[in-house]
Amino acid sequence: MNAAARPYRSVLYIPGSKDRALEKATTLACDAIIFDLEDAVAVEEKVNARATLARALTEADYGARARIVRVNGLDTAWGRDDVIAMAEAIHAGAKIDAILIPKVSMKGDLDAVANLINGVPLWAMMETAMGMLNAAEIAAHPRLEGMVMGTNDLAKELQSRFRADRLPLVTGLGLCLLAAKTYGRIIVDGVYNAFKDEAGLKVECDQGRDMGFDGKTLIHPAQLEIANAAFAPSEAEIDLARRQIAAFEEAQAQGLGVAVVDGKIVENLHIVTARQVLAKAEAIAALAN
Numbered sequence: 374m375n376a377a378a379r380p381y382r383s384v385l386y387i388p389g390s391k392d393r394a395l396e397k398a399t400t401l402a403c404d405a406i407i408f409d410l411e412d413a414v415a416v417e418e419k420v421n422a423r424a425t426l427a428r429a430l431t432e433a434d435y436g437a438r439a440r441i442v443r444v445n446g447l448d449t450a451w452g453r454d455d456v457i458a459m460a461e462a463i464h465a466g467a468k469i470d471a472i473l474i475p476k477v478s479m480k481g482d483l484d485a486v487a488n489l490i491n492g493v494p495l496w497a498m499m500e501t502a503m504g505m506l507n508a509a510e511i512a513a514h515p516r517l518e519g520m521v522m523g524t525n526d527l528a529k530e531l532q533s534r535f536r537a538d539r540l541p542l543v544t545g546l547g548l549c550l551l552a553a554k555t556y557g558r559i560i561v562d563g564v565y566n567a568f569k570d571e572a573g574l575k576v577e578c579d580q581g582r583d584m585g586f587d588g589k590t591l592i593h594p595a596q597l598e599i600a601n602a603a604f605a606p607s608e609a610e611i612d613l614a615r616r617q618i619a620a621f622e623e624a625q626a627q628g629l630g631v632a633v634v635d636g637k638i639v640e641n642l643h644i645v646t647a648r649q650v651l652a653k654a655e656a657i658a659a660l661a662n
């Protein structure tokens with residue numbers, strides 16, 4: 374499936390060192406997996422995790438789920454070897470859809486990884502204050518396919534407090550969204566740490582969907598259902614899209630450029646959105662088959 378058409382409602386982090394979680398993920402209802410070599414892997418496990426992960430990505434069947442590997446930063450003791458190990462794994466048959474680079478602050482951070490690995494799209498963790506300010510040049514990078522908000526690291530650097538409305542983070546979220554949408558990149562929201570708090574997760578998913586994110590990164594399987602529902606078109610949205618398209622086509626047949634549905638005008642631009650809603654619903658339905 375091409376990246377633009379693929380749903381990214383639920384993007385689950387899995388520690389690259391944990392065999393059980395790597396196996397379990399073959400059965401989980403997530404649209405994408407971030408196989409993590411960075412924060413989810415303890416220092417003592419960093420080196421072994423590369424081989425564990427390379428084996429899983431060669432032998433396990435992750436179906437239609439997008440397979441994204443988060444490497445350590447090139448400024449750490451492990452980053453360069455992580456990237457080289459993943460390039461070798463691909464060469465040996467591992468299926469990897471993208472490499473995710475942590476703490477991308479400028480275009481040069483992407484260049485450095487791009488020079489080490491060919492032929493695989495890059496994704497950027499957006500989680501530093503400088504990254505927020507340079508979001509446009511990062512999104513414009515020709516190898517970039519997607520952005521992931523790293524709201525924990527961002528909150529740490531901003532010294533902000535947790536708020537259910539995420540007011541301290543909204544500027545950064547908005548800057549990255551503007552950049553991603555300008556360059557047609559995928560962009561997924563940050564994690565919700567309290568993985569047993571379903572109500573809180575739903576509020577944050579709905580906020581992310583309202584803002585325009587394609588989906589949410591998750592840390593536990595219990596979070597999948599809520600994210601999948603929040604980032605899929607609802608029945609009401611699908612029904613409205615169909616009625617808008619029908620009404621607009623009828624208006625056009627009568628030589629008119631505007632239709633009215635449910636008391637609201639429908640113009641060509643609304644039809645673009647309506648068609649996107651239907652295309653996303655179809656792509657989600659195709660995943661289920």
Ligand SMILES: CC(C)(COP(=O)(O)OP(=O)(O)OC[C@H]1O[C@@H](n2cnc3c(N)ncnc32)[C@H](O)[C@@H]1OP(=O)(O)O)[C@@H](O)C(=O)NCCC(=O)NCCSC(=O)C[C@H](O)C(=O)O
Nearest residue numbers: 386387388393394397412413500523524525526592593594
């Ligand atoms: C948070 C956890 C440590 C909790 O793990 P655990 O106590 O094992 O949970 P459960 O007992 O409830 O697990 C039930 C079963 O589900 C499997 N499981 C748990 N988590 C995952 C997962 N992420 N993927 C796949 N499978 C998972 C368990 O193996 C159990 O299976 P079974 O044996 O069949 O019962 C744990 O969830 C965890 O490690 N989560 C990932 C944490 C992580 O990846 N953190 C780093 C990413 S977040 C980040 O870095 C954000 C960003 O950079 C920023 O700055 O914001």
Ligand SMILES: [Mg+2]
Nearest residue numbers: 500523525526
């Ligand atoms: Mg982080």
